[in-house]
Amino acid sequence: MSDFITIKKRTHYCGDVNGAHIGEEVVLMGWTHRRRDHGGVVFVDLRDREGIVQVVFNPEISASCHEEAQRIRSEYVLAVKGLVRRRPAGMENPDLKTGEIEVLAHDLEILNEAKTPPFVLDGTAEISENVRLKYRYLDLRRPELQKNLILRSRVAAATRDYLQRAGFIEVETPFLTKSTPEGARDYLVPSRVNQGQFYALPQSPQIFKQLLMISGFDRYFQIVKCFRDEDLRADRQPEFTQIDVEMSFITEEDIIRIMEGMIAHIFKTCLGRELPLPFPRISYREAMDRFGKDNPDLRFGLEIRELTDILQGSGFKLFAEIAAGGGVISAIRVADGKGLSRKDLDDFKDYVAQYGAGGLAWARVVPDGWTSPIYKFLTPGEVGAINERMEAREGDVLLFVADSPNVVRDALGNLRSHLAKKLGLIAPGAMAFTWVTDFPLFEYSETEKRFVSTHHPFTSPVLEELPLIETDPGKVHARAYDLVLNGSEIGGGSIRIHRKDVQTQIFKALGMGDEEVSSKFGFLLDALEYGTPPHGGIAFGLDRLVMLMAGAESIRDVIAFPKTQKATCVLTDAPSPVSVEQLMELSLKIVT
């Protein structure tokens, strides 16, 4: 139509027009969400990031606009000038934020046409991930994803706001940095200037933030990308974002208090939700015993109880043998488990099998004992003792796993969550936070045949336990803490080692030789000698936090351009081969 767009500016977002604008002339720009052509009158739902408003093209208002409006198709980009008016009585649409009004168009410019999109953007159909990712720019037009990314932006803003007020200084650290042993596989970047040598993308800015403490910044934070070349999961991407925090002259209590405040501030600002503080705390040991995991989901019960002492001398040979071989027998109780079918119980057996459990025994508690394949092997005393420990009542179902301690924890820990979902035990919208504390400093790695850090090698041990490092490293505790939300680890941190002698001792305990230590971490050990303050910190997974806040099923739904499970980008087709010239410049050769 006219080129009014070049003279007129947009006056409002589509979703922002409301009853207060009745009688005003507005200029709107946006995408055609849907068109309803009644022959005489044409309705267009115009959409932008703030929402949808109905635009009416009536030939009695503008015959030329009405004619032009016939051309409009889905996702055409429009500029519309028109009069905001109250909808005729009975024509209001309560499903729309703008449903009280409509815009009577008297000028229209089609700013751009659009091919028919490969999927409808109204969110009514479940589109396959493949198609969504290939047309990510269209998927991102969907209000649901826009909402997630807007929430993400607000979370980041609330974080900065809180931390700036609390005296934290945002400092950027390098992405092109040094590959270090321990931890995840590094993403490597070849150096052209230094042929045959490589940078690594940071798995976290860990060492840099400690150096900033040595530099005296006292309180540092950064919202920063981290990179780990490991396999993906529904809540794991190879590049992800951390809220990274470090403080000097503090203790665990200071960090926990300030960070609880930050999380509460984020929830208040972004979701309007008050979180009760302080968050509960649970020791690593207790979390493992009661929930089988160091990231326990506290939204439901189904706690694990160990029965080894009752069953070690049992007439049920399998149990007795497992107990004699250092294994354990544990169970969880499903209250009122009548709804669980025989098939369900079989499915649970398959479910725990993936965690290495050889079997799953079950028992239904009935008035005169149990209905159970193992009932005949047990004495009434054993059954009674188990019922008592499990607090079992008639109608309950008990689920037993007997195996090595690790397998039993894994199997029952995961079965808990599986059951809770299946039985609908999780209250919608529940947010169960807990700190997990008193981690072991080391864990023994069967694959590497040595002790590895539970958190990372810079975590301070509990100093009184330091002597145990030589004799019984598995017994030493770390000054570390994780924050868990709904069974997801959303943050973790520790008080760091600020003494060179302690740091050296830890590297040694991890099996690193002097030469390796000095080539990989020499700069850190040097720095520790120049007046390092006691310090500690924490890092939160921003993606996971937003995912949980948004109620998203996948981390991909809170990342604008995520990778597929094979770590590729379907949209850009990355990664991809490079030219021989590029390789030569880097003195690289593809050998496979």
Add this chain to the structure above:
RNA sequence: GGGGUCGUAGUUAAGUCGGUUAUAACGCCGGCCUGUCACGCCGGAGGCCGUGGGUUCGAGUCCCAUCGACCCCGCCA
């Protein structure tokens, strides 16, 4: 590295025991329609059944391989 689910029209799905022309809904195209809002009505187009091989008189369907998406184990200080 391993286990599983899936792949049929643009999209989402159905497709029986291997058998004639592969269905439906939405979307798309054309027509009609002045109050719809997942508008309605009439008509129409649209398919390398992921790909390659095999079995068979005959394969969307059975077998093998392969590619891709997703979920999980391992891995992720």
